[in-house]
Amino acid sequence: MTEPGWVQHVVWWQVYPLGVAGADTTGASRAPTPALARIGDWIDYAVSLGASGIALGPVFGSSTHGYDTTDYRRIDERLGTDADFDALVEAAHARGVRVLLDGVFNHVGREHPAFQDVLARGADSAYAGWFRLRWPSGPDGPPEYDDFEGHAQLVALEHSSPAVADMVTDVMRHWLDRGADGWRLDAAYAVPPAFWSRVLPGVRESHPDAYIVGEVIHGDYPGIVRESGMDAVTQYELWKAIWSSVHDGNLFELAAALQRHDDFLDAFVPLTFVGNHDVTRIASHITDERHIAHAVAVLLTVGGTPSIYYGDEQAFRGVKEERVGGDDEIRPSLPPHPDELSPLGEPTLRLHQELIGLRRRHPWLHTAHTSVVELANATMVYDVNGDGGERLRVALNLSDDGYGVDADGLSLQAGSASGTGDRFTVDAHGWAVLG
Numbered sequence: 487m488t489e490p491g492w493v494q495h496v497v498w499w500q501v502y503p504l505g506v507a508g509a510d511t512t513g514a515s516r517a518p519t520p521a522l523a524r525i526g527d528w529i530d531y532a533v534s535l536g537a538s539g540i541a542l543g544p545v546f547g548s549s550t551h552g553y554d555t556t557d558y559r560r561i562d563e564r565l566g567t568d569a570d571f572d573a574l575v576e577a578a579h580a581r582g583v584r585v586l587l588d589g590v591f592n593h594v595g596r597e598h599p600a601f602q603d604v605l606a607r608g609a610d611s612a613y614a615g616w617f618r619l620r621w622p623s624g625p626d627g628p629p630e631y632d633d634f635e636g637h638a639q640l641v642a643l644e645h646s647s648p649a650v651a652d653m654v655t656d657v658m659r660h661w662l663d664r665g666a667d668g669w670r671l672d673a674a675y676a677v678p679p680a681f682w683s684r685v686l687p688g689v690r691e692s693h694p695d696a697y698i699v700g701e702v703i704h705g706d707y708p709g710i711v712r713e714s715g716m717d718a719v720t721q722y723e724l725w726k727a728i729w730s731s732v733h734d735g736n737l738f739e740l741a742a743a744l745q746r747h748d749d750f751l752d753a754f755v756p757l758t759f760v761g762n763h764d765v766t767r768i769a770s771h772i773t774d775e776r777h778i779a780h781a782v783a784v785l786l787t788v789g790g791t792p793s794i795y796y797g798d799e800q801a802f803r804g805v806k807e808e809r810v811g812g813d814d815e816i817r818p819s820l821p822p823h824p825d826e827l828s829p830l831g832e833p834t835l836r837l838h839q840e841l842i843g844l845r846r847r848h849p850w851l852h853t854a855h856t857s858v859v860e861l862a863n864a865t866m867v868y869d870v871n872g873d874g875g876e877r878l879r880v881a882l883n884l885s886d887d888g889y890g891v892d893a894d895g896l897s898l899q900a901g902s903a904s905g906t907g908d909r910f911t912v913d914a915h916g917w918a919v920l921g
Contacts, residue, residue, distance in 0.1 A: 489755060490696070493717070493852075495846075496539045496584055498540070498793040500763070501528075502543040503542055504521065504817070505819060506524055506819060506820050507519035508819035516563055516564060518565075518566065521566060522570040522574050523566060523570055523574075524820065529581055531824040532583065533581055533582075535794070536839055538583055539585070539667070540585055541793060545565055546561065547561070547563075549639070552590075554593075555594050575664065584667040584697075586668045586669065586697065588672055589657070591657075592634060598641070600616050601613070601616075605628070609626075609629075616650055616653075645681040646678075654685050655688040667697060669698050671701060674702055675700070675701065679713035680713070683713060683714055687715065697717055698715075700714065703722045707754075708750060708753035711753060712753070717754065718757050720756070721757060725765070728784050732884065733771060735884050737863060737866040740784065740866065747789065748856060751790075751853060751854075755791055755852060758788070760782065760795075761798040762793070770803045777884060779837050783841060783917045787880050788870065789854045792842075799834060800835055801833075840900050851870060851872070854871060865881075865884065867891055878896075878899070879920040879921070880920075881917060883915065883917065890910070890912075891911070893908045897920060899921040901918035901919050902916040902917070903918035
């Protein structure tokens with residue numbers, strides 16, 4: 487494992503900047519919002535949550551939702567200015583909070599100047615080699631081009647091009663020079679790992695302490711990490727298993743996913759999550775409110791680098807829909823200040839604080855492996871084991887009855903259970919951590 491040492495202690499709070507202050511993401515209005523300044527006002531809230539890093543969604547110039555980049559070196563005017571970005575980084579670092587940027591390097595927006603130059607100059611454009619182009623009407627006619635997953639506004643880059651590799655290296659180094667601590671590589675699953683293996687050595691040459699994590703949904707996670715040179719990838723397998731096993735009352739699915747997760751931990755430490763900007767909110771996935779806590783308990787007791795999506799710690803609801811504007815519900819605005827949040831979210835906030843506090847007291851959880859002790863559809867006990875012999879025992883009870891658990895010499899650290907000595911009873915629909 488080659489990740490920077492500081493990553494062992496980080497818990498990310500992920501935000502979608504264009505949503506935070508309600509910026510227009512349709513492209514109809516470029517009206518500025520105080521998004522970056524507003525995020526700066528929430529740093530103390532993130533720290534009180536227990537987070538030690540803020541993972542920003544796209545902040546660079548784009549036409550609509552941020553993932554159609556038009557200028558990698560400019561802060562989108564809808565979010566603020568370069569000075570606002572610098573102030574956010576300075577304020578975060580002053581509180582010991584890291585900053586992760588979102589790099590969309592699989593594709594650019596159709597309005598990107600390089601692609602517009604291709605449309606204007608045809609095959610003679612100096613940027614023609616940046617894209618995967620075809621010229622059915624000849625070099626003077628309009629090109630056909632590869633896009634990202636059928637979205638014509640997202641023009642795929644040609645990742646075999648040395649010029650594209652140099653451009654991405656320069657962009658990543660530029661913002662690390664400006665104070666960012668690392669990068670999330672958007673749609674990394676669509677980019678050949680060999681591209682990252684060309685780009686990242688140049689980035690690490692000047693910024694060896696930068697954290698690089700790729701968005702990968704499925705596939706050979708360890709192989710992609712090894713071949714690309716990234717530190718980690720996103721753990722979508724575990725995300726799916728957590729919410730669906732808890733929702734369906736089928737903890738066998740979670741047990742199988744944890745075994746796979748252990749195999750990944752032998753090679754790298756995945757970025758773990760139960761929510762992000764692309765998926766239905768955990769509080770909407772799990773319809774029994776009593777069981778949201780079980781999902782959070784798993785996230786914060788197994789190995790990985792945890793990420794909390796803004797609002798999940800307040801039990802925000804939101805369903806992703808496959809339509810234009812279908813992400814709006816899961817990318818909401820925030821009030822100007824945390825004290826304007828609804829009090830209805832306070833129990834879920836306290837739950838997150840309790841479990842993040844537990845994780846901070848046990849930093850070895852970052853690379854810990856799990857072993858299942860007991861398993862049924864609605865009940866489960868697993869031990870979490872550190873490399874130095876450390877251990878926690880986690881009990882999940884989705885049933886209507888109390889669940890007896892052998893303490894094995896451990897005492898209650900978090901959750902709800904009664905008992906003394908070697909036996910505890912976990913409340914119906916409850917969970918507990920023993921240590």
